[in-house]
Amino acid sequence: MAIQGKFTSSTLQDAVESISSLPGVGSRSALRLALHLLKQPRENILHFAESVSRLATDVRYCSVCHMISDTDICPICADTRRLQFQICVVESVRDVMSIEATGQYHGVYHVLGGIISPIAGVGPSDLTIKELVARVAEKNPSDTEVILALSGDVEGETTCFYIYRQLERLGCRITTLARGLGFGDDLEYADSLTLGRSIAGRQEFKP
């Protein structure tokens, strides 16, 4: 962009370059954001920078479920009201937040930290699968349910299958998320794969 060469301040230029490294933020937006920050009181800018730098220094991960946390054990694992024998396996921190936002789940989580993807060079050993198996083995596996809440794409299915193979000998219950029509979806516009899964996974009608 023409604007890049027109900086009269390398400080501003550095800030714009840093901000435009964020995904979905172009150099024009980055300039707008940097100039916005520049107009703020000094302490607001420093607070902004401080709260970001603390992402590098203060963030920890729960030693049980690998969720982001301020403490060694995250608030979800530490909550005695949550069902410790129901472990929901998710790809990322964000998925935990999405499921928590539903208010429908009362068990605990296990964050894999990614998904098996040969293309992206992510293998099983890059994820917390070994820790999951150890965690289930430590409990009474026959009383434990592992819910595989991964994406419905090829990588998700592969990861589900790999984890299933690791867990089946322990004898725990292994479930997966219901797939089917979305809430309020119109039958007419559903793709045939989704509709097929919806029929195969049909449930008792309980009015």
Next chain:
Amino acid sequence: MAIQGKFTSSTLQDAVESISSLPGVGSRSALRLALHLLKQPRENILHFAESVSRLATDVRYCSVCHMISDTDICPICADTRRLQFQICVVESVRDVMSIEATGQYHGVYHVLGGIISPIAGVGPSDLTIKELVARVAEKNPSDTEVILALSGDVEGETTCFYIYRQLERLGCRITTLARGLGFGDDLEYADSLTLGRSIAGRQEFKP
């Protein structure tokens, strides 16, 4: 948003709140950006934070034209090839960058730092108008051209008129940006005010 109450880490929550204070960044985007930063190497996060905090600590403004600068005199004012007797008056730092990007202007600038707006509570004394008048008076005013490059809205017109009144007794030349049809604009779709200005400001045809 439901997601707000679901943070298991106050560090992440603080970062998300800071990022979502930026204009045009909602809480979902802020979460996405914070999680993206979190995945970066530690030194990248710290570099990001550092480059933002330097906006609070290292940014200076040119003592002549009030443009953002690393030094007391900005590179534009310090450039001896630029016409020091042609002063383009703009509202903000960003306008200087936009005009510089055209490559069509070879004079210097004067950044007002805002525009007169009774609604926003910005009066002439909040801007660098006094400094502009002093700057013109110090030069040989009869050789000096002041180009008023402000927005075409009511605030812009008011500010132009105020500055004109301050400068006219000095005897400098005062010009304003050409208003008219944009490059490539279709006559049929132009609003009548713009078209009217285009006719009134018509120029010799020089093929």
